[in-house]
Amino acid sequence: MTHSSTTRSVAPGRSVLVTGTTGFVGKHLAKFLEDRGNDILAVERSAGGLRHSSKTTRVVRGDLSDKDFMSNLNAKVDAIVHAATNSGRRCPNLQQVQQDNIESVRNLLAYATRVECRQFINLSSVSVHGDFSGSVLDRDAPLHGTTPYGASKLAAENILRLQENLDVFSIRLPAVVGSFAPPHWLGRLLMQARQNKKLTCYNPHLFFNNVVHVEDLCQFVSHLIGLPERSIFSAFPIASAEALRVRDVLQVIRSEARSLSRIELLGERQPHFIIDDNFARERYGFTSVTTREALQRFVRDELAA
């Protein structure tokens, strides 16, 4: 495993449609890819995303699951980076989750065919593996979405899998951390640490690397955009390098937050797995910071926000 992020260059001047730019990852991605010399077409459903168009970023307002809207989108792009999702957090309605996560992909594929776009980078989730009961999750782990979100992300992957003449990379993500990340258990842990409340964890002696810093993700997506076309479908997880024991995860958060919280270690509880992302590293050159560094940056990001 590689233990630090590296800076790579991408071919400048690619045009990239980025979805979900009112959201956490999409916003980071659009800015990162623009800074790397790409022209961005951002599709935003609601207000409050990139806010303005610039010389290299054009913002279009619309709903990806709306066929009429999507069939009027004709701007040519070299790549689609699909970061839009309905995680069920804000809108737990099953039908809406399916529409946002599945119909949007169908419409994006029709768009890709129309404008002869040859690359589709899909941000997926380790949730496509459902209640994984093994101890190491890799790209060959069984697929069965057990939540509406996981099932819809899997359905979207299965639609993408059937495409021809398109390079599809489906990146199965664990928790993503960085400025303005939506709440997940690491965020809740940090909140407790900041309030000097007791921190508890199950499986203290087991390992954890199920986190990616958004900068490593942006770097990787940017790298994938520069790869030559090969008409493949490839789906795989990514994670941080050098897993930490769960008890050390708590210690890193406590120490970085300068917290006085007491740590209580509980027993073992299933499921618990770490992520084997060697495929992404060896085949596609994914690099990341260590789990410790990802967590330290996460706390610093949150304290600075």
Ligand SMILES: NC(=O)c1ccc[n+]([C@@H]2O[C@H](COP(=O)([O-])OP(=O)(O)OC[C@H]3O[C@@H](n4cnc5c(N)ncnc54)[C@H](OP(=O)(O)O)[C@@H]3O)[C@@H](O)[C@H]2O)c1
């Ligand atoms: N954040 C994580 O920890 C994490 C973990 C695993 C996987 N992922 C994956 O990473 C990607 C980015 O996640 P995120 O955390 O950035 O999500 P997020 O903050 O919830 O943002 C989701 C974005 O998708 C947009 N969207 C949803 N349905 C849409 C539609 N029909 N048309 C247009 N836009 C639509 C939302 O727009 P509105 O503002 O209009 O709702 C929002 O901009 C997703 O694919 C997610 O599954 C994230």
